[in-house]
Amino acid sequence: MAEPQGITAELYRAIVTIVDDRVREIRVTREDFDRLTQTVAQLAQAQARTEQRLEELAQAQARTEERLDRLEAAVERLAEAQARTDAAVQQLAKRVDQLAEAQARTEQRLNELAQAQARTEQRVEQLEGAMQRLAEAQARTEQALQQLATQVGALSDNVGYGLEDIARVVLPGYLKQRYGVTVERLERRIFSVDGQRFDVDLYAEGRRGRRRIVVLGEVKARIYAREVHYFQQVLQAVRPQLPAEPLPVLFGYFIDLSAMEAAQDQILLIAAYQPTMEATAPRRRRRTKRV
Numbered sequence: 001m002a003e004p005q006g007i008t009a010e011l012y013r014a015i016v017t018i019v020d021d022r023v024r025e026i027r028v029t030r031e032d033f034d035r036l037t038q039t040v041a042q043l044a045q046a047q048a049r050t051e052q053r054l055e056e057l058a059q060a061q062a063r064t065e066e067r068l069d070r071l072e073a074a075v076e077r078l079a080e081a082q083a084r085t086d087a088a089v090q091q092l093a094k095r096v097d098q099l100a101e102a103q104a105r106t107e108q109r110l111n112e113l114a115q116a117q118a119r120t121e122q123r124v125e126q127l128e129g130a131m132q133r134l135a136e137a138q139a140r141t142e143q144a145l146q147q148l149a150t151q152v153g154a155l156s157d158n159v160g161y162g163l164e165d166i167a168r169v170v171l172p173g174y175l176k177q178r179y180g181v182t183v184e185r186l187e188r189r190i191f192s193v194d195g196q197r198f199d200v201d202l203y204a205e206g207r208r209g210r211r212r213i214v215v216l217g218e219v220k221a222r223i224y225a226r227e228v229h230y231f232q233q234v235l236q237a238v239r240p241q242l243p244a245e246p247l248p249v250l251f252g253y254f255i256d257l258s259a260m261e262a263a264q265d266q267i268l269l270i271a272a273y274q275p276t277m278e279a280t281a282p283r284r285r286r287r288t289k290r291v
Helices: 009-159 163-179 225-241 257-263
Strands: 181-183 187-193 196-208 211-219 245-252 268-271
Touching: 009 163, 163 181, 163 196, 163 211, 163 245, 181 211, 187 225, 196 225, 196 245, 211 225, 225 245, 225 257, 257 268
Parallel strands: 211 245, 245 268
Antiparallel strands: 181 196, 187 196, 196 211
C-alpha cells in the first residue's frame, strides 16, 4: 500500500494498526451476530414448536374438559340411578321382610294343618278299625238273624205262626243290631183318619239313640211296587197322628226289584229269608267335619 501524502510513516502504521484492530473486532462481532442470529432462529423454531405444542395441549385440554363434562354428566346419571336403585333395594328389602313374615305364617299354618292331618288320619284309622269291627259284627248279626229267621220259619211251619208273628219276633232284635233302634214290642194298630180306617200290622214306639221314633210296618208275603205305593199312602195319611218321626218297614218272604226301586230309600224293606235282599233304610246325612 502506498503511503498517503502528508502522513508520516508512524502515523500511517498507527492508523493501519487501528483499522486492523477494528476490522478484527467487527469480524468477531459478525460471528457473534451470526451465532446469535442462528440461536434466535432456533429459538423462533422452538417457540413455534412450543406454540404448536401449546395449541395441541389446548385442544387436548378442550377435549379433556369436554370428556370431563361428559363424565360428570354420566356420574350424575349414575348417582340418580344409584338413588333409584337404593330406593328399589329398600322396597325390595321391605317386601322380603313381608314375604318372610308371610312364609313364617304359612309354615305355622302348614304345621297346624300337618298336625290336624295327623289327627285326622289317626281318627280315620280308628274309624276304619271300628267299621271293620262293625262289619264283622254285622256279618255275625246277619248270620244269626238268618239262622233265627230259618228257625222261626220252621217254627211257623210246625206250630202255625203267621208271617206277622215272625215279624214281631224277628224285627226288634234285627232293628236293634242293625240300626240301633230300640223297641219293646210290635203290635197291630188301627188309625182312623177322616172317617177312613187304616189297619197297620206293626206299630211300636221306641228310640234311635236319643231321638224318639215310631216303627210303622206292613207285612206282605210278596212285596212288589204296588205294595210300596199303597204303604206310602197309608204312611202319609196317618203321619199327623204319630207322636214321633216314623221308621217305615215292609216285611215279607220275597221282595221284588220293583219294590226296591219304588221305595227310593224311603222305606225299609226286609225279607224274612233273604236278608241280603234288604233295601236301604232312610238314614240321616252326616256332616263332614273339615279340618
